[in-house]
Amino acid sequence: MATGFVLTRQQRDLDDSIELSYWLSTAEGPNRIDIHSEEAVCFVLTAEREAIQQRLSDLQGWRLRELSLCNLQQRPVSALYCRTLSLYRDVIARLGQAGLALMEEDIRPVDRYLMERFIHASALTVDRDGKQQLKAADYSPAFRILSLDIETTMRADRILSVALQGPGLELVLVNGEAPNEAWIRSCRGERELLERMIAAINAYDPDILIGWNVIGFDLRVLEARAKAQGLRLSIGREPQPILVDRAQNGRWFARIPGRVVLDGIDTLKGATWRFERYGLDFVAHELLGRGKAIDKVDDRGAEIQRLYAEDRLALARYNLEDCRLVSEIFAKAGLIEYLIERARLTGLPLDKVGGSQQAFDNLYLPALHRRGHVAPQxxxxxxxxxxxxxxxxxxxxxxxxxxxxxxxxxxxxxxxxxxxxxxxxxxxxxxxxxxxxxxxxxxxxxIFSRSQTLLPEIIETLWHARDRAKAEGNAALSQAIKIQMNAxxxxxxxxxxxxxxxxxxxxxxxxxxxxxxxxxxxxxxxxxxxxxxxxxxxxxxxxxxxxxxxxxxxxxxxxxxxxxxxxxxxxxxxxxxxxxxxxxxxxxxxxxxxxxxxxxxxxxxxxxxxLKRTGKGGEELVFRGLESVRTDWTALARSFQRELYARIFHDRPYHPLIAETIECLRGGRSDELLVYHRRLRQPLEAYTHNQPPHVKAARLLEAERRQQRLPPAYTVGDSVQYLITVNGPEPLELLRSPIDYQHYVDKQLLPVADSILPFLGEGFEALAAPQIDLF
The missing domain is CATH 3.90.1600.10 (B family DNA polymerase, palm domain)
Structure with a gap:
């Protein structure tokens, strides 16, 4: 018998049954549990039994079983079992095409097994009749975590270095000759670098791999380069290579047997951390007070190439520091603790992004079944x-x-x-x-029954649990409960x-x-x-x-x-x-x-x-929905708004601020505050009829990169940095024209000022006119 925390879950077809595999993190180390002879199951209306039998008459390996359950319309249901996943997919497709009612057909057997046994995160391994089984347990894991980061050429067609960092390990593998440092290893080409990386990861044997865009970039590139070198990227606890793919929603995911992969950006967002930008350097400065170990952060691609050619020790330090930053961000934000508590609360896998529906199912469906009902279509x-x-x-x-x-x-x-x-x-x-x-x-x-309910009781249990968590100072659990209650x-x-x-x-x-x-x-x-x-x-x-x-x-x-x-x-x-x-x-x-x-x-x-009163006579300037807290407004507008409002709220003179702000703007002393940051919500080619400024700026940069035979700079979700010039929007990286200062007066300063000045009987244009006349 062993107790552990569920890391990963897989399901696969054997000859005539389904095998469920779970990797657990235990006090004695990783442990794989295989559950054999399982079936996939969904529910159908008993009244449609004959139609189902007729539709599936040429198939073998399925069965119907009448149950003492009904749907929420009080109609009796039966369970439809299939011995293999491939058969189950065929059966679901046939019945769906025939318009026959299916209930809970989307729940994977590997998830249903845990859900129906109220196993949310921790499980106890038991032996029943010579077969391994799992039951719910309480276990506090101590995960082994490894941070991963790679550096590549501009086209990502060659790996320059790989850094690995975790408790007891700091290692940088360099493609080619490298300085003679204890934490750096020289590799004779990309193939040797990949082989040594695979060996190092498997020797360290982490439960969790972390990184920044680690799936969409690092693992994706590693997988591609391993294939190019004729290697299997086998960095899991089983010999098969990893799977890196993109879901229908556009999000990248990775499957590594026995190991969880957590992307820092997605994990922060899931834990409701919000930042103006999600670049590693920006988030690190916000949370840790320091950033990347590189001088030219805004042009780091070219700087990395220079360091590889001229200063490989600096490159290795930069690569390793990125790993350290990710590890420290995870620790500072309490992300692992949050995911553990979320898993205990909802049964969601550690690497699940979003998952409100699955969490609701995990809490609601087992209780619903025990009340004699199944979920509706x-x-x-x-x-x-x-x-x-x-x-x-x-x-x-x-x-x-x-x-x-x-x-x-x-x-x-x-x-x-x-x-x-x-x-x-x-x-x-x-x-x-x-x-x-x-x-x-x-x-x-x-009309609701006041006595036959489930959700009010679930909410009440969560409510009291959150009160206890707050009283005990368990911020991670309190946050996880708050998110689930609202979900x-x-x-x-x-x-x-x-x-x-x-x-x-x-x-x-x-x-x-x-x-x-x-x-x-x-x-x-x-x-x-x-x-x-x-x-x-x-x-x-x-x-x-x-x-x-x-x-x-x-x-x-x-x-x-x-x-x-x-x-x-x-x-x-x-x-x-x-x-x-x-x-x-x-x-x-x-x-x-x-x-x-x-x-x-x-x-x-x-x-x-x-102007909010705080404890002990303090005060705090609070903005909601205004320019000061909106990332699509410039730093100039945000800083101007905060200072203007602070002066007005404290009954201090504000006319000099307006004059000084306009003078600095027109004199070119505020140029660093004029950069817009706006995110691409879809691929650039999808913007056809409407081309907002950030799209025009992005297209200018992409055209320049194509001429230089460089890969695209932007993907969906990336932030475009640009300024408005006398020739329209231009990307910060390719600024060629004079800045249009009048645009910033009219579109950034005026709206901010005229949201408050009219309540004082004044307007921005009248106050700004003397300054405008000077130019």
Missing amino acids: YASGRSDLSIPGGFVMESRPGLYRHILVLDFKSLYPSIIRTFKIDPLGLSKGCAEGAVSDDLVPGFHGA CYGVLGSRVCRFFDQRLSGSITLRGHQILNQTAERIEQHHGHRVIYGDTDSVFVWLGDDWPDRNTSLYGEQLAVELNRWWCEQLRERFDLDSALELQFEAHYSRFLMPRMRHSEKGSKKRYAG
Whole structure:
């Protein structure tokens, strides 16, 4: 018997059955568990049994078994078993073409095996009748992690060096002669470099490989160069080569038996870390305070070639430092800890990117089966309704003093808990013979059972677990739970969800609208304050510019307590329900701007700024949705906005700032702040009718690179750096024309200033005119 953490999972056909293989990280080392004689299974309507038998009559290796289960329409279902994966795919295709109902047919046997046994991350190996089996267990892994980075020619048609770094190992392999250092190895050509890299990885035997764009670049190039050299890139715990491929959504993935591959960019995004840019140098400076070990970061491709030709010791240091940066970013951001907690919570593999639907299935389906039901066909619920998104109140634009923000804690999960919103509950509530005392009304004809539910209980368990995690200081677990709780609504509102039914999502969002509106009415009618804005789960309360500002935070907390008490009374009287709604005092802004929409007198939405009070008399300048926090605005606009607002919020003179900013801009002293950064959302060739500035700039650079016979600089998702010149947009790497300073005055400074100056009775053009006249 051994207990371990599931690293990888594979399924394969044997002669007449399916084998499931799981690699576990255990205290004694890696352990492979093979589960034999498994079958693939899905569910079908028992009423369609004859049609299924007729459709599959010429096939062998499948069977139907009647069950004491039904779907959510209360129709009996049977299980359809297939002995091999190839047969299963054929069966699913035939039945789908015939229009016969299939339920849960997309769940892989290797995932279903764990899911139905409530194995989320850790498992205990047991021997039953001479066969290995797994059961749920609790285990805290100590992973062996290795950071990988490669350097190549500009065309990536030859590997120059490979760096490997982890506890107890720092190694750089160089293609050709290299300095005589203990951590550097010279290799006689690319083939020897690859052979020594393969040997080093397998000798170190990591559980996890990490890197920056490690799948889409490093492993992809290594695989291609290994093939060119006639080698098998066998860096897994089994002898077969690795698989690097691209999914339908365009994301690269890697399959290495027994080893998990984690890309730093995707992992940061999945853990909700947000950065202006995701280049390694930028993220390292933001998190670690240092960056790449290279002087010319913006032209690192050419610099790497120079270092390889002139200074291979510097190249090796640069290569190794990239590995160290990735390792330290993973540690600083707690990414491994986050993935462990996410896996324990949801059953998602460590390397799964996204996965909200699979996580929901792992939590919901086993419980649903034990209640005697199976999931419906994909997205077979109501889809003809008009369902609004999150609540956004019409704002009242202005420059205010003393705004309180009250925020409902996890509003949508709390609505699910309170109003019993649940796929099974909807099925039971709308069924014939449902007892009226057991029903809770939703929206668009939805009726929910208050006693036969699953999701409210799942949410409640997660809720209490998050409270414990926060109390214990377990930030990774708290974050994982928060993401999963919020994903429960997102999954139900997605057309690719098997439980999609607009009565479910509508009963959540419309109830949210009702709660926010009634909360605002209570505040205005009972407490006499004006609510100037509301957004999804928050209300913004204006206490008045003449508010005495004594114990304002305490007042905000007392206001939240009174409103929570009122909601408990309302829900008990109207629905006989216990309230899980929890309104909290979130912030006090001593100054606050709710801007107008551009070219309109109406107030904006999801855009505001304020001077927020913090503990011990401190304050913080906060921006939401404005230029200061938008990466598609220049650094000039962002810095100008922050300084301008700070002066106005503190009642300090701001006219000199405007004059100085324009003078520095026109004098060429702000050129480094004028670079735009915009991401390519699709391939360059896909931009046909509409060609925004960053696309025009990117095409100029790509044309230049084609002339030099260099590979493309951009792929989907890459950020284009460019400036606006008198001849239009030009890439930063290929700047040839004078900068169009008037563009930056009109398109960057003016919109920023005129979002706040009109509330002071002034306008940017009038204030800027004296400066303009000087030039």
